[in-house]
Amino acid sequence: MDTSQFIQRDETCWEIKPKGAMRVPAIIYADEQLLQDMDQKVYEQLTNVATLPGIVEAAYAMPDAHWGYGFPIGGVAAFDPELGGVVSAGGVGFDISCGVRTLHTGLNITQLEPHKQALADALYRTIPAGVGSKGKIHLNHKSMLGMLTGGAQWALEQGYGEVQDLERIEEHGCMDGAESHYVSPKARERQKDEMGTLGSGNHYLEVQRVSKIFDPAVAKVFGLHVDDVVISIHCGSRGLGHQIGTEFLKDMAMSAAQYQIVLPDRELACAPLNSPLGKHYLGAMRSAINCALANRQIITHLTRQAVATVFPGLHLDLLYDVSHNTCKLEQHTVNGQKKSLYVHRKGATRAFGPDHPDLPDVFKKTGQPVLIGGSMGTSSYVLCGTKESEQRAFSSACHGAGRAMSRSKATKQWQGRTLIEQLAAQGIIIRCPSMRGVAEEAPLAYKDVSAVVEIADRAGLARKVARLEPVICIKG
Amino acid sequence: MNSKPITPHWEHFEHEADIGIRGIAPTLEQAFEQAALAMTAVVTDPDLVSDATAVAITCTAPDTELLLVSWINELIYEMAVHGLLFKRYQVVIANGKLSATAFGAAVDRQKHQPAVEIKGATLTELRVYQQADDAWVAQCVVDV
Structure with a gap:
């Protein structure tokens, strides 16, 4: 897009002053190159978000922002219920609480090397991935209820995982305020055979090597060293979240007029936080967050089982689990006043800095781990939350590379078989x-994740800790 | 003067993160059928799918655009819950209500090589309209 549409506030901060129906400014964190490469739709969507009732401070876009649905992907916006603030199903997205978790393996790359193929086969065999895959878990009415209200804590009670996992999951593995009675029968039906499945599209399980440490002190707290092998899992709330998103999007689009909300784009469909529809959505959406947390917990268990077949006795500890499609009630300081705000992060990661009360003791000095997934064959990054991120974008950072090319263009340009061979030549196994x-x-259908992360670091949204390179990638 | 009738057809259109589906046909119903075929083509080549299984679908919406989204979402639901892919559709629309039959078969991962699961139909680029040549166009972006 044309950078002359912005006022450049500092090296990485670009502002669009309020105009028309905008209630607050729109701010994009990027360098000139990333901004030029962004689709003009990001500008349109972000300025549309800035028109929504009760929005506070600004509508923000992270350095990986791209054209989404109503909200840009990489969008962050906080709403004050006391100012008529809204919750938007499109502002959370269809894949509610999609996120990343990373596990330590205790192995180094030299120990893994002779067993790479065996580990790839074991993981591919054990973790259901792709369209039409089903898990071995079948939820009945009672277990569905337990999962929707208990999240990863429920999964743990069913024997999936270890108790020490919980403190390394946002919300300690269980989202408060889940009201499962607002989850429709269809959403439940869609989920009952999908627990412990990876899904498809950009979801993956990746075995990675720590290739670089940027901040040795924080990396030490995170337990990361060069040549360590870690495993990252990227997936979300599966069919349940998709169905909840689908149903509430339609309901909110149909009821906007009733709430006197003018929608510049129907996809921005939203409802007042204090309205019955807004509250029902929050109750259902929080249930979907629990579904995602339970799903990643079960996949963690399956991963541990698969790894044990190749490396018996190995113990896989959880580094952290982050979600990047959520709306959460958080305390933030606005104009010197503490406020309870509903922060939408659509393709953006929470990035609480040091001393944040919601963090476990282990991360109190460092800030939370911020896990940024790359695309197949490219780097991923571990960052840490910063204090200044609170002022920059309600403690938020980017979530990944962000697509640079549509799916149809990508299929015209590349063939799957050739890509797998090319990646194999670089030592990366794809299943x-x-x-x-x-x-x-x-x-190459994605933006350069390193450039995105560099800007997130320079903007103070989060600070680089370590870079991870793919070794094995199980694609959904 | 009679212009050449439009042959029902579908196409995909660009969306940076996902994919747009579009049906173009002489009638609204056929445009909805073609949009659904475009949706199947996001997942697999429709020619690879047989039509042995029939599923009845009904939905309603306050306007034609939301009816398109509801129709595609009903199909996505049937595909997800019953592990199906659809090859062809018969749609009737009357008084804001859609009644349809979708013909397809169970997903065969070897045969169909399904590329991606569709999460839902969005309201992005959602349009249902009649072109100057009288052809109906039904389109939206699906999230994958």
């Missing part, structure tokens, strides 16, 4: 049920 799926997820 995927669909060759077209591989082509659509080609590494």
Whole structure:
């Protein structure tokens, strides 16, 4: 997009002053190159978000922002219920609480090297991935209820995982305020055979090598050293979240007029936080957060089982679990006043800094781990939350590379089989049920994740700790 | 003067993160059928799918655009819950209500090589309209 549309506030901060129906400014964190490369739709969508009732401070876009649905992907916006603030189903997205978790393996790359193929096979065999895959868990009415209200804590009670996992999951593995009675029968039906499945698209399980440490002190607290092997899991709330998003999007679009909300784009469909519809959505959406947390917990258990077949006796500790499609009630300081705000992060990661009361003791001095997934074949990053991120964008950072090319263009440009061979030549093993799926997820169809992370660091949204390189990628 | 009738067809259109589906046909119903076929083509080549299984679908919405989204979302639900892919559709629309039959078969991962699961139909680029040549166009972006 044309950078002359912005006022450059500092090296990485670009502002659009309020105009028309905008209630607050819109701010994009980027360098000139990333901003130029962003679609003009990001500008349109972000300025539309800035028109919504009760929005506080500004509508923000992270350095990986791209054209989304109503909200740009990489969008952050906070709403004050006392000012008529809203909650938007499109502002959370269909894949509610999609996120990343990273596990330590205790192995180094030299120990893994002779067993790479065996580990790839074991993981691919054990973790259901791709369209049409089903898990071995079947939820009945009672277990569905337990999962929707208990999240990863429920999964733990069912024997999936270890008690020490919980403190390393946002919300300690269980989202408060879940009201499962607002989750429709259809959403439940869609989920009952999908627990412990990875999904498809950009979801993956990746075995990675720590290739660089940027901040040795924080990396030490996070337990990361060069050449360590870690495993990262990227997936969300599966069919349940998709169905909740689908149903509430329609309901909110239909009821906007009733709430006197003028929608510049129907996809921005929202409802007042204090309205019955807004409250029902929050109750259902929080249940979907629990579904995602339970799902990643079960996949963690399956991962531990798969790894044990190749490396018996190995103990996989959780580094952290972050969600990047959420709306959460948080305390933030606005104009010197503490406020309870509903922060939407659509394709953006929470990045609480040091001393934040919600963090476990282990991360009190460092800030929370911020896990940034790359695309197949490219780097991922571990960052840490900063104090200044609170002022920059309600303690938020980017979530990944962000697509640079559409799926149809990618399939015209690359062939799945060739990509797998090229990545194999670089020492990266890909396992995927669909060759077209591989082509659509080609590494070059995404932005350069390193450039995105560099800007997140320079903007103070989060600070670089370590870089991870892929070794094995199980694609959904 | 009679212009050449439009042959029902579908196409995909660009969305940076996801994919747009579009059906173009002489009637609204056929445009909805073609949009649904475009949706199948996001996942697999529709020619690879057989039509042995029939599923009845009904939905309602306050306007034609939300009816399109509801129709596609009903199909996505059937695909997800019953592990199906659809090859062809028969749609009837009357008084804001859609009644349809979708014909398809169970997903065969070897045969269909399904590329991606569709999460939902969005309201992004959602349009249902009649072109100057009288052809109906039904389109939206689906999230994958």
